[in-house]
Amino acid sequence: MTETPRPKPVILLVVTETSRAVLTDEFSSRYARDYDIRVVTDVLTVTDYAASVIVEGQPIALICVDFDLDIDAVDVLDVLRNVSPSSRRIVLTPFSSFQASLEELRPALAVGRLDTYLLIPQGPRDEEFHTAIAEYLSEWATTTSTPEVVGVRIVEDGNQPAVAGIRDFLDRMGVPWSRYLPDSEVGRELLAEAGEGAELPIVKAFARPPLVGANEHLVASSFYGSPADLGDDYVADLVVIGSGPAGLAAAVYGASEGLQTIVFESEAVGGQAGTSSMIRNYLGFPRGISGMRLAFRARLQATRFGARIYTGRPVEGLTVGDVHKVAHEDGVIRARSVLIACGVRYRRLGVPALEDLVGLGVHYGAATSVAREMEGRDVFVVGGGNSSGQAAIHLARFARSVTIIVRRRALEETMSAYLVDEIATHRTIKVRTGSRIVDGGGDGRLEWIDLETDGVERLAADGLFLLLGAEPGCDWLPEEVARDENGFILTGRDVPKKLWVDGLPPAPLETTVPGIFAAGDIRSGSMKRVASASGEGAGAVSLVHAHLAPAPD
CATH class of the missing domain: 3.50.50.60 (FAD/NAD(P)-binding domain)
Known part of the structure; x- marks a missing residue:
């Protein structure tokens, strides 16, 4: 059975006659295969035009407005946002107007009236311009559009609460998915594969056997195998507990500097930061970046350097010693050093x-x-x-x-x-x-x-x-690792003097146990910001090297 093709998403250009030719050519040459390029020069009719596009069943992915319109370009975006709130919104500025436009566009950008402003290309191969356009189209597709390519299939009838957690995990991992009713063609196929009377929801991921009665934990734990596969003799140089910004930074720097690095994550890679729809104040991303994309890129970096990441693997205990033992549901892994970067969890409402x-x-x-x-x-x-x-x-x-x-x-x-x-x-x-x-x-x-x-x-x-708000998620820690009155881990000079060794405080991110460090939101006194957590995770690796270095003669 052939599916009816979905209508193409629209890129709506609201332009002057002066810029119409160059912008039509610029967008059509790059994006016409996958998007319907619509060009409007009559700004007075653009609101009705956009509404008619929506009514016809075509989503508007991107709205680009020429700064040199006869009326204020940002005001036009404000009106069009009411018509299509999910569209990404950009002001395109001619070179001749760019300096004059900054005074108006910067304040508007700061309060979210537009997503960005870009200089209209002055010649061929303006890749900086198209990089920005591609980023916003990609962000729109991942957060708004239904995936065109399905990586994971979910069979459910709408009465399984676990499905929300499964979908959230898959979105945070950047994995496309689609849902099917049990009596649909795909639903019947997967029910037959799972066996008669199989409990919903059923999750079929890639070429693996279907998961029956699935939940977020089962799906997460099936992604990267089990640390038990490493064998009983395996000893990691660094075990990182948690894969938020602190944990991922430590994984990147640890693995890139030759440490055998293992990461345990109880849910999806990215931690709480990975759930953010848009982080606008992170250094180096002037157009902002979603938490999912930031985590996705960091995950790729870490794994390319050799770090092993295990999702759906909450740590259940930690035994300290010359070689520490980290307990998980499949057994125990030994580690010469440990970084606790498990972040915090949301408090329950209690209703x-x-x-x-x-x-x-x-x-x-x-x-x-x-x-x-x-x-x-x-x-x-x-x-x-x-x-x-x-x-x-x-x-x-x-x-x-x-x-x-x-x-x-x-x-x-x-x-x-x-x-x-x-x-x-x-x-x-x-x-x-x-x-x-x-x-x-x-x-x-x-x-x-x-x-x-x-x-x-x-x-x-x-x-x-x-x-x-946040509460620490480290109830599994042994008493040897000191915490403050709220349960956050004490490090460095925050450790009470009575717990110092030989009158000296632990290293800045080191806990009361040598070789066990803490970084990010779980650390007492941390800033609770993505950038500071990343810095602490990276900084902890240098302390790990110092701990692992042979003692001088």
Whole structure:
């Protein structure tokens, strides 16, 4: 049976007659095979034109507006954002207008009214221009569009809460997937392969046997095999626990400098940072980068240097000694040094009725894979940190309304200014301060929540995304590794003097146990930022080398 081809996504160019020829040629020559290039010069009709494209069933992937229009280009993007919120938005500036445009475009960019501004190509092979265009098309495809190529097939009937976690894992790993009903052609095929009476959901990944009654952990643990395959005699130079920015940086630098490096990750590579829809303040990425892409690139770097990464492998214990022993579900791996970079986990809301609906409209974390399904719906984001702001902005591309709920008096107390300013530009995002959720429910999935501010108000809700702040996730650590009163790991001079050895403090990122280090959010006193975590992970490797170096005669 031949599937009906999907309509091509649209690249919409809103241009002047002066730039029409060069931009039409520039985009058509590069992108016409995969995208429908639409060119509009009458700016007064472009809103209706864009709406008609959407009605016809063609998504608009990218909107590019000429700065030299007779009316303000950023205002045009503001209007078109209401028509197609998920489109990426770019202002194209002629060389002659570039300097004059900066004063207007930089402030607009800072508050999210556009994604970037680019100089119109002045000649052939302007690869910097096309690199930017390709990045935004790629970002749109991974976060908004249904995958064209399916790597993983999921069979479910809509009643399995585990599917949300599976999809989120696959999205964070950059793996395309598609869902099928049990009575579909693919569904019947996979049910037959799995065997009569097989429990849903069924997950078929690549050429492997189908996973029956699958959940996020089973899918994650099937990706890279088991560390038990290394053999009983294997001793790692460095075991990294956690694959957020700190863990990945340590894996890259450790493996590239010749250390036998193993990484354990309980979920998907990237940690909490990997769930961010867009990180805009990370050094070296002026156009921003999604957490998934940052983690994907770091993962490739680490594995190319020889690091072994095992997902779906939570560490269950650590025994200290001359050679440390790291316990996992398949056994024990020995390590000459250990870096604890397991980050933090979101606190639970503690409302039983809502805990029962996790995966059925209630989600911990950003759950970017679910955002596409929130189109035309009312959703709520609980939390006042940067991850909450990023999640709200991403959800606003799809949802009819997004409400951020915080207990504090203002977002500014806990959220970066650039996110607060961008949230203020979204007419679909509201902020409820001094509020908390006290109840919720629905028939089989989330339908309502009770919000307490001055009194209790019942609100219709289709999605609830909980990003409630951080608590350490290292209950498995032995007593020898000292922690502060909140459970975060003490390192360096933060270690109490009574625990110093020979009157000397541990090295800056070293714990109370020689050869065991900590970096990133799990470390007491850390900055809780992606860049600082990456720096600590890289810096820890030099301390590992010093620890492993032979003692001088």
